[in-house]
Amino acid sequence: xxxxxxxxxxxxxxxxxxxxxxxxxxxxxxxxxxxxxxxxxxxxxxxxxxxxxxxxxxxxxxxxxxxxxxxxxxxxxxxxxxxxxxxxxxxxxxxxxxxxxxxxxxxxxxxxxxxxxxxxxxxxxxxxxxxxxxxxxxxxxxxxxxxxxxxxxxxxxxxxxxxxxxxxxxxxxxxxxxxxxxxxxxxxxxxxxxxxxxxxxxxxxxxxxxxxxxxxxxxxxxxxxxxxxxxxxxxxxxxxxxxxxxxxxxxxxxxxxxxxxxxxxxxxxxxxxxxxxxxxxxxxxxxxxxxxxxxxxxxxxxxxxxxxxxxxxxxxxxxxxxxxxxxxxxxxxxxxxxxxxxxxxxxxxxxxxxxxxxxxxxxxxxxxxxxxxxxxxxxxxxxxxxxxxxxxxxxxxxxxxxxxxxxxxxxxxxxxxxxxxxxxxxxxxxxxxxxxx
Amino acid sequence: xxxxxxxxxxxxxxxxxxxxxxxxxxxxxxxxxxxxxxxxxxxxxxxxxxxxxxxxxxxxxxxxxxxxxxxxxxxxxxxxxxxxxxxxxxxxxxxxxxxxxxxxxxxxxxxxxxxxxxxxxxxxxxxxxxxxxxxxxxxxxxxxxxxxxxxxxxxxxxxxxxxxxxxxxxxxxxxxxxxxxxxxxxxxxxxxxxxxxxxxxxxxxxxxxxxxxxxxxxxxxxxxxxxxxxxxxxxxxxxxxxxxxxxxxxxxxxxxxxxxxxxxxxxxxxxxxxxxxxxxxxxxxxxxxxxxxxxxxxxxxxxxxxxxxx
Numbered sequence: 241x242x243x244x245x246x247x248x249x250x251x252x253x254x255x256x257x258x259x260x261x262x263x264x265x266x267x268x269x270x271x272x273x274x275x276x277x278x279x280x281x282x283x284x285x286x287x288x289x290x291x292x293x294x295x296x297x298x299x300x301x302x303x304x305x306x307x308x309x310x311x312x313x314x315x316x317x318x319x320x321x322x323x324x325x326x327x328x329x330x331x332x333x334x335x336x337x338x339x340x341x342x343x344x345x346x347x348x349x350x351x352x353x354x355x356x357x358x359x360x361x362x363x364x365x366x367x368x369x370x371x372x373x374x375x376x377x378x379x380x381x382x383x384x385x386x387x388x389x390x391x392x393x394x395x396x397x398x399x400x401x402x403x404x405x406x407x408x409x410x411x412x413x414x415x416x417x418x419x420x421x422x423x424x425x426x427x428x429x430x431x432x433x434x435x436x437x438x439x440x441x442x443x444x445x446x447x448x449x450x451x452x453x454x455x456x457x458x459x460x461x462x463x464x465x466x467x468x469x470x471x472x473x474x475x476x477x478x479x480x481x482x483x484x485x486x487x488x489x490x491x492x493x494x495x496x497x498x499x500x501x502x503x504x505x506x507x508x509x510x511x512x513x514x515x516x517x518x519x520x521x522x523x524x525x526x527x528x529x530x531x532x533x534x535x536x537x538x539x540x541x542x543x544x545x546x547x548x549x550x551x552x553x554x555x556x557x558x559x560x561x562x563x564x565x566x567x568x569x570x571x572x573x574x575x576x577x578x579x580x581x582x583x584x585x586x587x588x589x590x591x592x593x594x595x596x597x598x599x600x601x602x603x604x605x606x607x608x609x610x611x612x613x614x615x616x617x618x619x620x621x622x623x624x625x626x627x628x629x630x631x632x633x634x635x636x637x638x639x640x641x642x643x644x645x646x647x648x649x650x651x652x653x654x655x656x657x658x659x660x661x662x663x664x665x666x667x668x669x670x671x672x673x674x675x676x677x
Numbered sequence: 678x679x680x681x682x683x684x685x686x687x688x689x690x691x692x693x694x695x696x697x698x699x700x701x702x703x704x705x706x707x708x709x710x711x712x713x714x715x716x717x718x719x720x721x722x723x724x725x726x727x728x729x730x731x732x733x734x735x736x737x738x739x740x741x742x743x744x745x746x747x748x749x750x751x752x753x754x755x756x757x758x759x760x761x762x763x764x765x766x767x768x769x770x771x772x773x774x775x776x777x778x779x780x781x782x783x784x785x786x787x788x789x790x791x792x793x794x795x796x797x798x799x800x801x802x803x804x805x806x807x808x809x810x811x812x813x814x815x816x817x818x819x820x821x822x823x824x825x826x827x828x829x830x831x832x833x834x835x836x837x838x839x840x841x842x843x844x845x846x847x848x849x850x851x852x853x854x855x856x857x858x859x860x861x862x863x864x865x866x867x868x869x870x871x872x873x874x875x876x877x878x879x880x881x882x883x884x885x886x887x888x889x890x891x892x893x894x895x896x897x898x899x900x901x902x903x904x905x906x907x908x909x910x911x912x913x914x915x916x917x918x919x920x921x922x923x924x925x926x927x928x929x930x931x932x933x934x935x936x937x938x939x940x941x942x943x944x945x946x947x948x949x950x951x952x953x954x955x956x957x958x959x960x961x962x963x964x965x966x967x968x969x970x971x972x973x974x975x976x977x978x979x980x981x982x983x984x985x986x987x
Contacts, residue, residue, distance in 0.1 A: 257813045257821045258694075258712070258831035287809055290840035 251280050251298055254345070254352060260294075261285045278314050283357065286342055293357040294342055299414075301350040313428055319351040321427065322414060326353065329416055335387035337380055338416060339401055339409045358401025358411060365397050365474050373408065374475040374507065375538075378531040380408040381468045383461065385528060389419045391460040394431040395467035397474055423454045435470055435480065436463065438488035439522035462523050469524045472534075473511040477501050491519055506632065509667040510537045513660060533657065536629050537664050579617045586613065590626065593634070603634050618651035621658065628661060638669035687839030688783055688795050690802060693723060694810060695731075695778040698769045698817035701825050708735065708776075711825050712834055722753050722760040723782055725874065734872045735776050738764060741869075746776075747808060750847055751866035751873050752796060754856065759785050759796060762866075762873055763803040765811035777814060779806040783838070787857060793850030797843030802836055804844065847879060851903040859905055861912045865898060877905055877912075 251265055266281040282296040299322075302314040312318065323346035330341045343354040361377070364370040377400065383390070392399070392410050399412040410416065415431075417424045429448050433441045444463055447455045455463075470489075474480065478501065482493050498512040510533070518524045589606055592598055598606060607630045614623040624644065631641045645662045652658060694712040702716070703709040708731050713719065719727070738746055743766050751762040760782045769775045781803035783795060814821055824830040843849070856862050856877070864875030868888045871878060876895040878885045885897035885908060895909045905912070 253820055256830055256832060257818075257824055258810070261809045261813055285809075287806070288836060290842060291805060291809070292840075 250349065251282060251296075254298065254347070254349070255282075255284065255296070259287050259343075260296075261287055261291075263296075278310070284354075286354070289342070292342070294354050295357045296352065296354045299351045299353070301348065314350075316348075318427060320346060323351055325416075325418065326413060328418060329390070329413070332387075332390075336390045336416070337386050337407075337409050338413060339403070339411050341413065353413060355411070355413070356403060358403055358409065360398055360411070361400040361402060361408065361471065361475070362397035362479070364402065365479055368478075370397075370475040371507075372475075373402070374472045374511075375531050375534050376406070377408050377468065377472040377475060378527045378534070381410065382527040382531075383464060384526055388461075391417045391419070391424045391455075391464060393417065393424075393426050393429060393463075395464060395471060396432055396435060397471050397479070400471055419457060419460075422457045424457075424460050426453050426455060429453060432483075434483050434487050434489060436466060436489055437519045437522045438490065440466060441488045443522070465524050465527055466518060466522075468527060469514070469518065469530060472530075473515055476505075476507045476511055489519060491516060494519060503670075504668070506664060506668045507534065507538045509664045510534055513664050513667065517660075529657075533660065536625060537632060537661065579620055582613055582617070583620075583622065586610070586626070593630070603630060606630060607635065614648070618648075621648075621652055621655060624648035624652070624658065632665070638665060641665045642669050687837050688798075689835050690781045690783045690799055690838055691720065691723075692803070692806060692834050692836060693719075693726070693778075693780040693782075694806075695780075696767070696810075696814055697775055698814075699822045699825055708732075712831060714825070714828060718834075720782060721758045722755055723780065725753070726760070726762070726780060729873060734870075737869060738776060739774060747804060748846065749867045749870050750800060750844075750879060751864065751870035751875055752800065753864035753874055754862060756787075757784060758782050759799060761796070761800045761803040762870065763800075763807040765807035767811035767815045770817040772816070777807060777811050779803045779810065781806070781836070792857075793853040794843055795838065796853055797845075797847075797849040798838040798841040800844040800847070800849065801841045802838060805841070806836075848900075848903070852879070852898055855898060855903065855905045858914060859896070859907075859912045860915050861895065862905075882906065 252263055255263055261284065263282055263284040266283060278300055280298040280300065282298075284294050284296055286292045286294045299314055299319060301316055301319055302310045306315070323344060326341060326344050329336055329338060330344065339358055340356045341353065342356060343352065345352040361370060361373065364373065380386070381395075381400070392412075392415050394412060394415040395410065399410060399415065401409050401411045403409060414428070417426060426448065431444075433444075436444070440463060443459055444455060447459055470480075477497060480489075480493075481497055481500075487493075494512065494515045498508060498515075501508040503509070514524065514530065514533075524530060586609075589598070589609075593603070593606065607627065610623060610627040610630060614620075614627050617623055624647075627644055628641060628648075631637050631644055642662070642665050645658060645665055648658050649655065649662060692712065693710060695708065695710050697708040698706050699711065700706060701709060701711045702714055710716075710727070716724075716727070738749075746764050746766055749764060753760045753762070760780055762778065762780050765777050765779075767775050767777050781799045783799045785792060785795065789795070821830065852865060856865065862877055864873070865877040865879055866873060866875035867879050868884050871888055871892040871894065876893055878888055878894060878897045880888075880897055882897060882899075885894060888894050889908055895911045896905045896907045898904075899906050
């Protein structure tokens with residue numbers, strides 16, 4: 241591996257011609273730079289598995305003359321450990337939201353990792369194509385729902401990929417670690433501290449320094465959640481504009497970052513609110529809650545009327561088969577009393593709304609019915625949340641939304657979700673007024 | 678069932694690769710088997726392929742365009758395996774045209790209702806590998822020669838059919854359903870590949886009768902009737918056996934009389950490019966009849982509704 245040409249030839253030689261086709265080496269360093277390159281990258285077509293497009297990374301093993309820093313990252317021992325870890329990760333399959341690993345080969349010359357080709361999220365963000373992925377990132381990468389016991393130490397849009405089927409997965413697989421006795425041993429703690437608030441940076445560096453490059457489960461979960469949420473925010477807000485390694489994320493950076501986005505967009509308002517809150521507390525709520533709140537708050541004005549882009553799921557209920565239930569059926573007969581009975585009557589409409597089966601007039605009638613239900617059962621947050629969803633996402637009425645949320649808070653004071661919603665709506669309503677001037 | 682390997686319920690196939698320009702299984706650069714290098718690994722129908730006189734067959738394919746070569750189909754059968762053979766054009770180290778052959782053998786159970794789909798996947802795999810390897814071997818790169826010689830060209834010659842998109846150029850479900858009815862079928866192929874040993878042609882009656890002058894041909898697959906028409910008395914319908922009480926799938930007779938593949942009912946595809954216009958005409962006719970039936974049904978429904986109102 242003395243020069244770039246040799247490296248290219250060697251990579252092709254390492255790939256069996258019966259297993260790989262259309263191999264295109266992406267970096268072919270020559271001259272002085274050749275000796276500094278620690279990895280080779282290639283695109284190829286996997287001959288097996290139906291001929292899938294693949295991305296190949298070959299980490300060149302450090303030579304015997306390598307310095308200590310190089311040995312630490314690409315030494316034979318580290319590559320062997322990495323090979324064994326990746327084999328275990330591969331066996332776990334979809335229990336970790338990682339790019340499908342097609343082949344992992346370890347030899348004296350290095351470690352070859354072949355994975356399914358993805359579109360990096362960072363490219364989609366740069367092209368302005370990631371807006372719709374904000375909720376998807378939160379859903380697909382959520383360790384609480386996908387499966388825990390793993391940690392990715394460097395989550396950022398460059399290390400998130402979108403598979404051809406639309407699933408978001410983690411790439412940069414060397415940064416993936418598996419839990420052992422409540423701890424993660426971070427062999428190469430490379431990450432981007434400018435993507436975390438100061439307190440989180442201090443906590444991470446503190447544990448790494450104290451515990452032989454180890455962090456505990458709780459801190460790992462906090463860091464992971466924050467970085468995933470930040471990547472989801474970037475889908476809406478665009479890339480973080482300030483990227484200095486020694487500058488932690490703070491309120492002023494978020495304010496400046498958000499100021500360039502469309503203030504009238506409730507998704508922008510949502511993320512501004514959430515990021516500022518996360519910086520203050522150095523943590524974010526569970527990603528599932530974050531996603532649900534985002535879906536409730538977001539108004540996707542570019543979508544056809546009555547069909548928001550992000551469909552809020554309703555758990556534990558059967559999907560409506562047809563729109564047989566009319567609006568009047570929601571209003572219970574005197575014989576039917578009680579919240580649960582009324583809510584059961586509403587559920588078909590809940591589904592019909594999300595399936596885009598309600599027209600404009602029906603949506604207005606549905607909202608009026610919900611207002612009646614909320615008035616009868618003012619302490620039930622579900623009724624207020626559904627009402628807010630209709631007013632925000634379908635009727636797109638900021639003034640009405642504000643009055644609804646204020647009314648709701650009168651009856652359920654101190655409710656976190658409603659309070660957060662109120663703040664977002666206030667910003668949204670303010671942005672609209674500002675925009676109209 | 679020698680070659681059958683089911684992993685995660687997906688059938689697996691073993692492949693062969695043939696070409697010229699390297700000294701792999703023979704001490705010359707003439708047309709020879711590259712994979713597997715060792716003939717001891719060969720199974721059933723694969724061994725039969727070794728005796729083919731390739732010269733005249735390859736010669737007849739050289740004048741064809743790449744797409745015409747890729748459109749050729751040949752599937753050979755025996756009691757426990759099927760073998761698909763595909764060809765592709767490439768170039769030798771002197772940039773002269775050269776041909777490459779891939780085969781794909783799958784262990785089968787004739788009672789398997791998925792047999793049509795398995796065949797379609799096996800054909801798709803051999804076709805895809807032929808065109809892929811034609812590119813990888815173009816110009817006989819030294820690197821590929823080294824890998825073939827030291828057996829590092831492939832990590833294994835066993836391929837999973839699970840992710841293979843079934844071949845759509847032939848209605849394999851119907852073909853296999855027809856093949857199951859007849860005793861004595863050795864294989865089915867487009868006319869140009871009959872030399873490989875198939876005795877039923879995927880083509881018209883005219884093509885079959887012409888081919889019969891040159892090969893031992895016993896029938897042709899009629900796309901219109903989706904059935905095999907015999908041209909000799911060597912093909913016999915399987916006699917129905919008295920059915921013993923069935924306790925498990927293992928105890929069923931090996932060759933059911935009228936097996937039906939689960940994927941029947943798809944629109945017919947022409948078995949070869951030459952027959953495409955015939956098949957398309959038939960499809961159009963069928964669609965027209967279907968439309969007429971629909972219109973008639975709607976009319977009847979309207980009449981009955983009116984009567985009921987009165």
